[in-house]
Amino acid sequence: MSPATIVLPGDSAPVTATDPKQVVRLGPGLLQTEAGIQAVQAGYLANNSSGNSWWITGSKKRYVPATGEPVVGTIIARSAEYYKVDIGSAYSALLPILAFEGATKRNRPNLAVGTVVYGRLTIANKDMEPEMECYNSNSGKADGYGELKEGLVVNCSLQLCQRLLNPNTPILSLLGSKMPLDVAIGLNGRIWVFTKEPRLTIFACNAIINSEFMSQAQCQNLVHELFV
Amino acid sequence: MTTTSIRPDGRQADQIRPLEIVQGLLHRPDGSAQFALDKTSTLAAVYGPMEIKIRDEKVDRATIEVNYKPLTGQSGVRDRWVEFNVRRTFEGVVLTALHPNTLIRIELQESRVHGSEISAAFNAATMALMDAGVPMRTIVGSVSCAIDDQGTLLLDPTEHEIETATSFHIFAFDSEMQGALFNDSIGSFTPEQYNACHEICRKSVSKIFSFMRTAVEKKLLTQVQQLQKE
Structure with missing residues (x-):
């Protein structure tokens, strides 16, 4: 990373393009x-x-939907064809009932209000309600999306979620070296964590939240102290 | 008009009070900031863009709502007036067209009162909106000034200086620092005095802007340094 x-x-x-023939793309925060x-x-x-996409990274807590982003949400209402999912935006x-792996008109998922789901946004437009799906519509496979059973959902800043998806961010691999855990990271500022013991789940959640501004060494210390 | 007289708190006539900015101090709102001019201090919190009642919905842009709470007692006519002016100013600054059908709420709370609270409210709102990542055309900075019975121009007046002044002026500027986004002037004054007030506020708002910039840089740089260690 160059000096910011x-x-x-x-x-x-x-904003400059390294290659003048390239189209410069502007991301969030630039106009x-x-x-x-x-x-x-x-x-x-x-x-x-490659130097042709530019954006601004700042502090943000409120999610603004964007197409293709994975999100963790809670079902807040259901109708004949749709679930309504709170994703913090x-x-x-809207989550179509048929947008699950293996769902057909006869075999539809039966999720109660309050269920946590992991999905991907298919429509995100400022003038419309966002829409999401819990499977890969190209392959018909779940791709890891779907209902999240048990576990714990915690809220965090949008920057932390983005960083956790980067494999160089140390905290998840450090926790994983000490115990098995399932994590679903939504770019909407919600993280779902599941381990076999509630005590460990809470440990893991706290460690992830507290690691936001910690260096690798500090993260190592934190995880080490948790498992003394 | 002299600018060398020393005021009760030891300041020059054209000197603003020491500034203090804290960003992101509240946990629950999407953005928050405290802006202090020495003993005057305002706390701002920003929520949004979030769902809005259909009654207040605008189909082509976000609605901005401002709530201004005084330090003591119930909010009254003056507080409604501040809310109106802050809302009108930020409606022209926040890029509301990017978030149609939503609500952006700005909560302002006086936390210490010692003159020029409205300027502190404008500045606190800017810092909180930046903390929330709400898209804005520019940042807003505000400075007040008063003219005393000797005709002396007092920048960033304290409560006592405003009480004894013949006129009191509030200005808000964007980062271009041309013209003014907002102005309110009370009392009797000549056009020359008004122009002098405008000019001195315009010049000194650059100090507010550079302090805001330092505050943001300081907050962000500590984060970047931590990330670079990874």
Whole structure:
């Protein structure tokens, strides 16, 4: 990571393309105006390795849906064709009852209100209610999505969720080296954790939440102390 | 007009009070900030974009709601007036079109009162909106000034200085620092005095902006450093 440029809303962002033929893509926090490319959020300017995608990483707690992102949600209502799922965004997502692995009109899943599900957003548009699915609609397989039985859901910042999906983030592999655990990370700021003992589940949840601003060495210490 | 006179708290006439900013101090809101001008301090919390009652819904943009709570007693007409002005100012600054049919709520709470609270409220709201990651066209900074019976211009006046002043002016600017996003002037003053007030506030708001920038940088840099160690 290069020394980060920090921008505030209204600053012009020094966005450049390494290859002038490439199209520059602007991600969250950047906006093209008459005056050029402007930041609309406070944070540090980041770009991908090929240098043509740019975005801003700042602090955020409220989820704004985006297509294709995995989310952990709670079913809050059900109708004949849809479940309504709270994913922490402004409006709850619709989950078609047939959007599960192996679901047909005769064999439909029967999930109660309050069930936790892991799914992927298929429609995320600012003018519409988001829609999600609990299977891969191309292959028809679950791909790890579906109902999350037992376990514990904890809320965290959106940045922590994004970082946990990065395999270089130490906390999950450190916890995994001490005990078996199942984790589902939603990019909506919710993490589901399941281990065989409730005591260990709470340990793991606390360790993940507290690791947000910890270095590798600090994470190692934290996990070591938990399992003395 | 002199700018060298020393005021009761030892400041020059064109000097603002020491600033203090704390971001993200509240756990439950989506964004929060405390902005202090020495003994004047306002706490701001931002919620949203979130679901809104159909009655208040706007189909093409987000609705902004502002609640201003005084330090003591029930909120009254003055507090409604502050809410109205903060809302009107931020409606032009927040990119509401990016989140249609939603509500962005700004809660402002006076936590210490010693003059120029409304400027502190504007600045606290900006910091809280930034902490919540709400998209904004620019940041907003506000400074107040008063003119005393000698015709002296007092920047960022204290409660006592406002009480004894002949006129009191509040200005809010965007980061371009041209014109003004918001102005309120009470009392009797000449056009020359008004222009001088505008100019001195415009100049000194850059100090507020650079302090806001330092606050954000400090908060973010500690996080980046921690991430780089991974």
